[in-house]
Structure formats: C-alpha cells, structure tokens
Amino acid sequence: MEQPVIALRGGVASLGGRPVLRGVDLAVRPGEVVALLGANGSGKSTAVRSIVGQVPLTGGELELFGTPQRRFRDWARVGYVPQRTTAAGGVPATVREVVSSGRLARxxxxxxxxxxxxxxxxxxxxxxMADRLGDPVDALSGGQHQRVLIARALAGEPELLIMDEPMAGVDLASQEVLAEALRAQVARGATVLLVLHELGPLEPLIDRAVVLRDGCVVHDGPPPEAVGQHALPGHDHVHPHAGPAAEPIRTGLLT
Amino acid sequence: MDILDLAFMQRALLAALLVGVTAPAIGTYLVQRRQALMGDGLGHVALTGVGLGFLLNESPVWMATAVCIAGAVVMELIRWYGRTRGDIALAMLFYGGMAGGVMLMNLSDSGSSANLSSYLFGSIATVSEEDLVAICILAAFVILTTVGLRRQLFAICQDEEFARVTGLPVRMLNLLVAVTAAVTVTVAMRVVGLLLVSALMVIPVAASQQIARSFKATFALAVGIGVTVTVSGTATSYYADVPSGATIVLFAIGLFVVLTALATPLAKRRAGRTAAAEECTLEAPGERTAADDVRV
Structure with missing residues (x-):
C-alpha cells in the first residue's frame, strides 16, 4: 500500500489539562481529499494543529511523509491555512507581502x-485576488482575507495542503472560488486535509470524511448524509451554534 | 557650516544618524508584533549595565549591551514559559534593572547623578571616540539583521503560527528580534537616553503608518522620519542649547501630528477614487443575483 502522507495513530492531546484528543487515528494517503468534521469542541482543530506541530501530542504516533513528525523538517511540502492568525500586524501589509511569506520555505x-x-x-x-496585489490586507473583507490566507499557503506549491475551517465567514461566491482553487490543487496531485463545519460547495471534491466527537473518531468513510435540519430542502445554513456568528471572522491580520 | 567643524558635533551627528536608522528599523517589527514598549523595558534593564560599567571601570556602552542582551533573552524565555505570570516577571526584570543601575552607579567612584541623568536622557555632545566605535559596530549589526532578514522577520511578526509551519526557526528569530532590540537600545542610549529610547522605536513607525500602505513603505518611511528627527534634533540642540533627547522626541511627535493631519485628506482622496469608479443604484425588487448570497 502507498505510504500515507499523514499517519496519526492513537493521537492524544490536551489543552489546559482537559483531554481534547483521546486516541485519534487518521491516515491521509497521497492525492486524497479528507474532510475533518465535527461539532465545536470535538477536537478537529486540535487534531489539525497537532499535525502541524502547534499542539504537542502527549501520546500516539505521528508521521508526515513517512518521517516521524518530531524529525520532519521538509515543511516546504506542507501548506497551512490557520483558522485565525495570532494577534499580530500592528503595521500595514499588502496582499503581496502576506502571500510572499508563504513562499519563504521555497x-x-x-x-x-x-x-x-x-x-x-x-x-x-x-x-x-491577483488584482488586489498592492492593497493593504486590512482593507479586505472577511472572505477576501480568507482567500489571501489560502493563497499564502498555495504560494509554496505544497504537496500537502492543511486548512483549518477555510470556509468560515466566507460568502457563497468566495466559497465557489475556493472550491475551484482546491480542485486545481487536487488535479495537480496535491493531498488535502481540511477542517470543515459543513461540506457546502466542496462536497464533490471530498473523498473521505472523518467525523470527530469528544476527541474520538466516530466516522471514517464517505461523506456522511446530512442529518436533522441540515437534510431539509432549502436548509439555510444559519448556524445557531456558531454563537455570536454575526461577528466577522477574526484572522488577526485584520486587526 | 561651523557645526560640522567641531569634532564632538561630528561624532554627535554620526551617532544621531545611526540611531535614526536603527531605532525605527527594529521598531517596525516590534510594533508589528505589538511589543511597542519592549524597548522601554530593555532601556530600564540597560541601566544596570551602565552602572556595572562605572563600578568596574569598563565601557558603559559595552556593559549595557551585554546586560541588555541578557535581559532580552530572559524576556523571551518568560514569553515562552511563563505565560500566566509573565507580566509580573517582566515588571521584576524592568524595575529591578532600573533600581540596580541606580544603586551600582551610587556605589562606584566615578558615577555621579549628572552621569546618571546623561544616560537616562541622553547627552549627545559627550559621545566619545570610543563610544562612537561601539555605536557603529552595533548599528551595523542592527541594520544587517533588520534588512537582511526582513522576509523572515516579517513572517514571524505577522503570523507566528504560520511561520512555524513554514519551517522557519521561529524561536531563534524571536530571540534575534529581542537581541537586536537590546542592541538598538544601547546604540540609542547616548543620543536620546534610556528613558526615551522606546520613543524612537515607536513614534516614527506610528507616523509612517499614517500614510504608508505596505510593510516595506512603512519601514522605509519610518527610517526616513527617524533620520530626519535625530539629525535635525541634534543640530537644534546645539544651536538652541537644549537637551538632544527631548528635542528629538518632541520633533518626532510633531512630525507624527503633521502626518496624521495630512493622512485624513489623503485617505479621503483614495476612497473618492474608488467610489467614483462604481456608482450605487437601487435595483427593482427581485433582481437579486446569486452573487449577492442572500440566503433566506
């Protein structure tokens, strides 16, 4: 069998003393598009952040491209779209400058x-977003901003693309653009792991869905059928659990 | 011009020029990652180095550099490990540094309160040949770092998490930023004084931000503003017989106010240009397109 690009076995991690991942198995093979689904607090973001080394695993094994993650140095092969960037950016920066930093590894x-x-x-x-090269990122809308962060990850032409909720706070038109961009990546052979809240326009691209609940994998296979209200025709995708959802997504670059 | 014939003024102007370049250069990165007041804390720590220099009869500039770098390293360690009580630890470091400096100065034979205040508020006319050599070497290090590694430093200051996943040695680079800030503090110490060092790291950047739209332009303009105020402030302090540090900082604030006043009409013009390109029209009911993304 082909060597998986990401191989996580029995991943355990905790945040602030609370266990968030309780033995997660996740394998992503070359060329696959895998969606990580689950409710808020199910551990899907933590799973992704532990894969890229932002959250330390306290148990289990993790390999990237066949190398134990601890010894993995070839980060140019990985493109990462964080859910929101750390609070920084007290100085204006243009779209070009931000996206260029995604090329550094190359x-x-x-x-x-x-x-x-x-x-x-x-x-x-x-x-x-090529026509916005010289614009400061803080002049962009939430959806445009998210597109810039994705472009930043794509600038390094990565083999593995890891995206944490790339569609959060993005309107339908931008979602379609992003789905198209993702399709192009898949066509050139990239492997994709993304955390999603809902499949949306990405659904046809997804090979496999992994659903987490309370830090455990409860489903690993074809994308699950929508349940409950989500299955109703004309479901409006207004998510009450998103809490103060009216607030624009904070990526940190905007502040 | 007679001012350029005087050896001490030549030294003073060269030192001022170097401070004008280095302080805003590292300051841009500090402001970007919202550590604008880091220079202030390091200035406090450096005073212990100055005191040590007097006590041990060593060069205060080099001793301040050593102590300040040590302080910067400790600050970075606190940032990594002591998140919860970090600010308390930093307060200990800063005020301990200041108190230690005053104490050591008093213990030494050569340290007087006049000396103390020349380090606290700057005394550019007393910059010695030896000081100037040290300032030149340290300034070269700061310029090489802030310009040569600008892409890497931009990446870690903009988005540390992303930078780490890019494979950048984020901890090393963070440490480098802190050390560079420490070195800049000692470069600027003789010119604007330890208590006003931070002003030159922050105000030119803040002024530059009023009109610049990119990081590169902010950086370049901040350095330009820095050089303008340090050189003109030093010359003014000579002619008007006023303290150099205070003059330079007040000039910088003045420039900030002017640029802020200029920025408002500039921003309006930019906005006007965009608005003119596309007029708004009210559509008849039922003309919503899919692109509007109104889901009901």
Missing part, C-alpha cells in the same frame, strides 16, 4: 527570485 535565505514572484501571482490568481 526560497534560499529569503531571496525572492523571479520564479518565486511568479508563484505568488499564480497563487493569487487561483483565488481570484
């Missing part, structure tokens, strides 16, 4: 050569 000593600059433009074209 450059030598941070030198941007012509190929690197072209890759940045290509990534922005993929998400339909």
């Amino acid at each position: 450059t030598r000593f941070g030198m941007m050569r012509r190929a690197d600059k072209e890759a940045v433009i290509r990534a922005l074209e993929l998400v339909g």
Whole structure:
C-alpha cells in the first residue's frame, strides 16, 4: 500500500489539562481529499494543529511523509491555512507581502527570485485576488482575507495542503472560488486535509470524511448524509451554534 | 557650516544618524508584533549595565549591551514559559534593572547623578571616540539583521503560527528580534537616553503608518522620519542649547501630528477614487443575483 502522507495513530492531546484528543487515528494517503468534521469542541482543530506541530501530542504516533513528525523538517511540502492568525500586524501589509511569506520555505535565505514572484501571482490568481496585489490586507473583507490566507499557503506549491475551517465567514461566491482553487490543487496531485463545519460547495471534491466527537473518531468513510435540519430542502445554513456568528471572522491580520 | 567643524558635533551627528536608522528599523517589527514598549523595558534593564560599567571601570556602552542582551533573552524565555505570570516577571526584570543601575552607579567612584541623568536622557555632545566605535559596530549589526532578514522577520511578526509551519526557526528569530532590540537600545542610549529610547522605536513607525500602505513603505518611511528627527534634533540642540533627547522626541511627535493631519485628506482622496469608479443604484425588487448570497 502507498505510504500515507499523514499517519496519526492513537493521537492524544490536551489543552489546559482537559483531554481534547483521546486516541485519534487518521491516515491521509497521497492525492486524497479528507474532510475533518465535527461539532465545536470535538477536537478537529486540535487534531489539525497537532499535525502541524502547534499542539504537542502527549501520546500516539505521528508521521508526515513517512518521517516521524518530531524529525520532519521538509515543511516546504506542507501548506497551512490557520483558522485565525495570532494577534499580530500592528503595521500595514499588502496582499503581496502576506502571500510572499508563504513562499519563504521555497526560497534560499529569503531571496525572492523571479520564479518565486511568479508563484505568488499564480497563487493569487487561483483565488481570484491577483488584482488586489498592492492593497493593504486590512482593507479586505472577511472572505477576501480568507482567500489571501489560502493563497499564502498555495504560494509554496505544497504537496500537502492543511486548512483549518477555510470556509468560515466566507460568502457563497468566495466559497465557489475556493472550491475551484482546491480542485486545481487536487488535479495537480496535491493531498488535502481540511477542517470543515459543513461540506457546502466542496462536497464533490471530498473523498473521505472523518467525523470527530469528544476527541474520538466516530466516522471514517464517505461523506456522511446530512442529518436533522441540515437534510431539509432549502436548509439555510444559519448556524445557531456558531454563537455570536454575526461577528466577522477574526484572522488577526485584520486587526 | 561651523557645526560640522567641531569634532564632538561630528561624532554627535554620526551617532544621531545611526540611531535614526536603527531605532525605527527594529521598531517596525516590534510594533508589528505589538511589543511597542519592549524597548522601554530593555532601556530600564540597560541601566544596570551602565552602572556595572562605572563600578568596574569598563565601557558603559559595552556593559549595557551585554546586560541588555541578557535581559532580552530572559524576556523571551518568560514569553515562552511563563505565560500566566509573565507580566509580573517582566515588571521584576524592568524595575529591578532600573533600581540596580541606580544603586551600582551610587556605589562606584566615578558615577555621579549628572552621569546618571546623561544616560537616562541622553547627552549627545559627550559621545566619545570610543563610544562612537561601539555605536557603529552595533548599528551595523542592527541594520544587517533588520534588512537582511526582513522576509523572515516579517513572517514571524505577522503570523507566528504560520511561520512555524513554514519551517522557519521561529524561536531563534524571536530571540534575534529581542537581541537586536537590546542592541538598538544601547546604540540609542547616548543620543536620546534610556528613558526615551522606546520613543524612537515607536513614534516614527506610528507616523509612517499614517500614510504608508505596505510593510516595506512603512519601514522605509519610518527610517526616513527617524533620520530626519535625530539629525535635525541634534543640530537644534546645539544651536538652541537644549537637551538632544527631548528635542528629538518632541520633533518626532510633531512630525507624527503633521502626518496624521495630512493622512485624513489623503485617505479621503483614495476612497473618492474608488467610489467614483462604481456608482450605487437601487435595483427593482427581485433582481437579486446569486452573487449577492442572500440566503433566506
């Protein structure tokens, strides 16, 4: 069998003393598109953040491209879209500057050569933001901002794309653009792991869905059928559990 | 111009120029990651180094550099490990540094209160040949770091989590930012004084932000503003016989006010240009398109 790109076995992690992952098994094979689903607090974000090394695993094994994650250094192969960036950005920055930082892993000593600059433009074209190159990111809407963060991950032309709720706070038109961008990545052979709240326009792309509940995998297979109110025709995707959902998504770059 | 014929003023102007470049350069990164007042804390810590220099009859600039770098490293360690009680620990470090400096100065034979205040508020006309050599070496380090590693530093200051997943040595780079800030403090110490160091790291950046739209432009303009106020402030302090540090900082604040006043009409013009391109029209009912994304 082909070596999995991500192999997590019995992953255990806790946040603030509370166990969040309680023995999660997750394998993602090359070229697969896997959606990680589950309610708020089910541990899906923590699972993704432990895979990229942001949350330490207290138990279990994790391999990326066949290398134990602890010794994995080849981060240029991974593109990451965080749910929101850490509070930073007291200084204005343009779309180009932010997306260029996604190309760093591919450059030598941070030198941007012509190929690197072209890759940045290509990534922005993929998400339909190439005309906003010189605009400051704090002038963008939530959906545009999310597209920039995705372009940043795509700028490094990663083999593995990991996205934490890329569709949160993004309107339908932007979701379609992102679905198209993702389709192009899959077509060129990229592997994708994404945390989602709802499948939405991405549904046809998803090969497999893994559902977490209370830090355990409760479903691993084809995308599950919608249940309850979600299954009703004309379901409006207004999520009461999103809490103060009216608030725009905070990615940190906007502040 | 007679001011350029005087050896001490030549030294003073060169030192001022270097401070004008280095303080806003590292300051841009500090402001970006919302640590604008880090320089202030490091300035407090550096005073212990100055006191040690007097006590041991060593160069106060080099001793301050050593102590300040040690303080910066401790600050970074506190940031990594002591999240919950971090601010208490930082307060201990800062005020301990200040108190230690005053105490050590008093214990030494050569340290007087006049000396103390020249380090606290700057005394540019007393910059010695030896000081200037130290300032040049330290400034070269700061410029090399802030310009040479600008992409890496931008990445970690903009989004630390993302930078880590890019494979950047985030801890090393964070440490480098802190150490560079510490070095800048000692570069600026003789010119604006330890209590006003932070002003030169923050105010030019804040002023520059009023009109700049990109990080690169903010950085460049902040350095330009920094050089303008330090050099003109130093010259003014010579002619008007006023303290250099205070003059420079007041000039910087003045420039900030002017740029803020200029920024409002500028922003309006930019907004006006966009608005003119697309007029708003009210549509007849039922003309919503899918792109409106109104889901009812």
